[in-house]
Amino acid sequence: QTLKYVNISTNALSGVLKAETLPRKLTEFFAHRNNLEGKIDAQHLPPELRRINIDENRIFGSINFEKLPESLLTFVSSKNRISGLVRFARLPAQLKKVYVSFNEIEGSLDLNEFPPSLEDVSFQNNSLTGIIELDVLPSTMINVNLGKNRLVGALSLTMLPDGLRRLSLGWNQFEGAIDMSHLPQNLIHLDINSNRLIGSIRLLALPKALRWINLSNNQLSGRLDLKNISTNVSSLDLRNNRFQETVEMTSEIHQQGH
Template identity: 20%
Template sequence: MIQKLDLGNNCFEGSLNFLQLRDCLTEIRLAKNRFSGTVNLSYLPENMLCLDAQHNTLTGTAIAPPGDICLLNGNEGLTVRVQKLLPREKYQTVCMRKILGDNNKSDRAKCLNVGRSAWAGVTWRKKVIVGITWGASTIVKLNGLEWLPPSLERAKITGIAIRANLETRLLPKYLEYADLSSCRLHGTLELRTLPSRLEEFHVARNNFAGDICLTSLPTCMVLLNLERNKIARVFLGNFQLPKCLRSVQL
């Protein structure tokens, strides 16, 4: 299936209809053509990262989604208004901005203050963030993890030098899967305050030190990966381990 469509720098003309785009599309580039008429941007695919229709002859008023997804400069007859965020969406954005800080701003990200590279790894459901996947190739610099969006269910943040303590009591309460391997996290690791729904927790190849307790893990935990840290001692009792726990990797 086509994910990226680039028809820029041609002489295509006519109107544009974005009402029935395929969900798999992530980029559409139509800049420097002769498209005209009005455009409706209300039904873009949820996975859309970039819609570039700059330097055409579009007219009317377009309501663009928040952020820097839609690039519409150079259409002299077009007025662009940014869709207002609902309070719940605003809070999601505040969380993201506090995680990322000011080092990741895109010049065009005037509404969300979060660059496109960071949003590329974010999964939404019903206008809230439920998944984040960032790796070493993602161009983000994180301030910490205490402001992860509270609606988050899956977090795979690996190979990014966060260099911070991990306050497990501040992790999102709906979190079911967390992979924070190779993030240079340090300090002690308190496992007794992990989210109650957490099934897999990967924190391998960090710098956690001291003692850890396996006495009050989430009852649904299946896998715990603590490899390649600096843990001194482990306290546990067989009768206190979750019944569904299959593996503890030390």
């Protein structure tokens, strides 16, 4: 069988999805937004598979990510019921995108284990735990979403990948102070809301690309000076912190607020 591309997305398909029944020459498989169920046995996926998207189905059980095909570039399986302890020690070397958001996976994330080609990861809304070291992210990284887990520890934002555009770490248990003076120049979106951050923040020398900042629901304090904030920032959310000293704002920001 020579079938290489299959797209059955956005139907009302039901039944059990079995990796071993997929065409062996398949390179791209899209089946998101159906009612498919079953447990995905990664080692039985087609050996030449490059892209798979099974978002928004009823896939359950654990997935051995270390058995994914070596040819794989994209793995997307958000909004399912994938569970169990996961390890990412031997992900495919060419992997660029992994989305497993809104599932029930557990375990810790050793970012040193991410392949050097990885660009886009989302593990939002799972039960991941432990400390993460952002300074060892692959240099290719563009988007990181680890929001709504149980990650802990201090955050270092001073050695992030130069090409990083979106960093979402909200709704975890990160603590300590943060240094925003050396953010990547390409960063557009920064979200660290609803953690345990403390100390003061400096909004000087922000990247010119930065448009959206959310540091709400933390324990940040001290003097809040918006006088020299980049005019490119269009959304700044600092609700529910402990700032007490006088807020200084430019006349331009005042005008935007009215």
